[in-house]
Amino acid sequence: MRLFIAIVPDDEATGRIAELRDEVRNESLRGSFVPSSNIHMTLEFLGECTREEMMKASSVLDSLSFSPFTVTLDRTGAFRHKDGDVIFIGAEHSPDLMNLHNQLERRLRENGFRLERRKYTPHVTLARRAVSTYMTGQIEKISFRVCSVCLMLSERTESGMVYSVLYEVEGCARNET
Numbered sequence: 646m647r648l649f650i651a652i653v654p655d656d657e658a659t660g661r662i663a664e665l666r667d668e669v670r671n672e673s674l675r676g677s678f679v680p681s682s683n684i685h686m687t688l689e690f691l692g693e694c695t696r697e698e699m700m701k702a703s704s705v706l707d708s709l710s711f712s713p714f715t716v717t718l719d720r721t722g723a724f725r726h727k728d729g730d731v732i733f734i735g736a737e738h739s740p741d742l743m744n745l746h747n748q749l750e751r752r753l754r755e756n757g758f759r760l761e762r763r764k765y766t767p768h769v770t771l772a773r774r775a776v777s778t779y780m781t782g783q784i785e786k787i788s789f790r791v792c793s794v795c796l797m798l799s800e801r802t803e804s805g806m807v808y809s810v811l812y813e814v815e816g817c818a819r820n821e822t
Contacts, residue, residue: 647799651685658789666771676775706814714741721781729774736767
C-alpha cells in the first residue's frame with residue numbers, strides 16, 4: 646500500500662484552495678488537477694509500505710507532540726518539469742510546521758523508514774503535469790488551523806487517485822492566550 650503523512654485543511658480553506666485550482670485549470674492547456682477531496686499538505690511521503698510499516702507509522706504519529714497551530718498559504722508557484730509543471734500554493738514560514746515536520750522525519754528515520762533527502766518545502770499541490778499560462782505569485786492569504794496529522798492511503802482507481810485517511814492523531818491542546 647502506498648502511504649504518506651499529511652495535514653488536511655478544513656472545509657473553508659479547502660474550498661478556497663479549490664477555487665485557485667479552478668483558476669489554474671481555466672488557464673491551462675493540459676494537466677492533472679487535484680480533486681477537492683484530495684487537497685492536502687504532505688509532511689512525509691512513505692511510498693510502498695507493508696502492513697507492519699503502516700502500524701509503525703501509526704505509532705510514530707502517536708509519539709508526536711504538538712499543539713494546534715495556524716498555517717498560512719500566501720503564494721502560488723511551480724516546480725518545473727519537462728513533462729509539465731507541478732503548480733502549488735506555498736506556505737509562509739511557520740516554526741510550528743517546521744518543528745512538526747522535523748520531529749516526524751526524525752522519528753520515522755529512527756523507526757527504519759527511508760525518506761527523501763531533499764529540503765522540505767511546505768505546499769499544497771493544485772496540478773501536476775500542467776502546461777499553463779497561469780501567472781504564479783502572491784495570492785490572498787488562506788489560513789487554517791492544524792489540529793491533527795493523518796496517515797493517508799493513496800490508491801489508483803479507474804477515476805484517478807483517491808486519498809483516504811487510515812489513521813489520525815490530534816495535537817495536544819495547550820491553553821492559548
